Amino acid sequence: MGDRLPGTLRAVADVGLGVVVAAALVVQAAAVVASWGGGYWLFGCLAGVVVCAIALVRRRLRTWGTVAGLAVAALAIIVARAAELPSEPGPAVALGLSVLVGSSIRALPALPAAGIAAGGFAVVAGTWLADPPPTSGVAGVTALNGAGWTAALAVGLGLRLLDARRRAVADSVRRDERMRLARELHDVAAHHLTGIILQAQAAQLVTRRQPGYLDGPLADVQTALAGIEAAGSDGLAAMRRVVGLLRDAEDADPATSEPEQLRDLVERFEEQGPAVRLRVPDDRTAWPPEVAGTVYRVVQESLTNIARHAPEARSVTVDVDEDHQYVTVAVADDGPTATLRHHGGYGLIGMRERVEALGGTLCAGPRPGAGWAVRATLPVPARVRR
Structure with missing residues (x-):
């Protein structure tokens, strides 16, 4: 279940799991041969190999791998009962299921x-229904599987809570840092900009008191001072917007673009807009913060453009995919392709500059028939891949 461990430690953990699995299979086979004889050990060991093999690749097949493991265990119970084989799931299957269930409880969304x-x-x-307990106590196979399920539940929930605590601490640190930056911008940069504006205004008043200021060199000075005042005012307004963004946790870039964050963004959009079909990879590499933040911003800006320029759209799709080298973000809608959307805007320009700054590409344009699509491709540095 050590999905958050560094690569080397993950490999060591998987090797250790493989050794334990092999030992469990040997012990199980020896116990079945000693008590049942013949080839009765073969079926249980085969089921154990399948489930434990799925457990070893659980990071690539998180949801469906666990479902497959549970299905194999259920099928083993039915076959063992019908063919009068040793009760299942045996120790190897129970071990594999514990790893799969615990890992899924830790990493998957709540539902x-x-x-x-x-x-x-x-x-x-x-297991209990297929192998009723003896007159007193609980059957050994049922007790074994019950203990494995309880351990998986306890460890999975414990690690899930620990991960949530770590995320909360990281969010608190980021929020404090944003507030510190906001205070510095407000107290230092905004103070100097305000001084520049006041001095430009004062200089204009002095210039107006001079005779003939409407023509000649003083007119040029007056124009320059007015430009300085206007530029300072625009800069001060922009500074205040940046301070507001830093203080607004909802609008700040996420350090990690987790599926839950994109789902929250989509849910907020759906409150005022059309339904969105969101698809994100079940298992992904750890993206660096700049890639994660850009993924979030591309989706956010694309949904904002749909709300502004395609309110008639009835459906929207957001697909986030990755391979070993690239992350691809595609946002498409079925709204009318208005002329305004062809010209783009600052949002599209900002998205393209942000993507290209990371060495990626962005294209946007009308879809065949109707609708608009935005597609961004971002390279993932080799050091963060699995």
């Missing part, structure tokens, strides 16, 4: 994680 936990409990219940 899928709860479903996985319920599936694990269903397997334990199925």
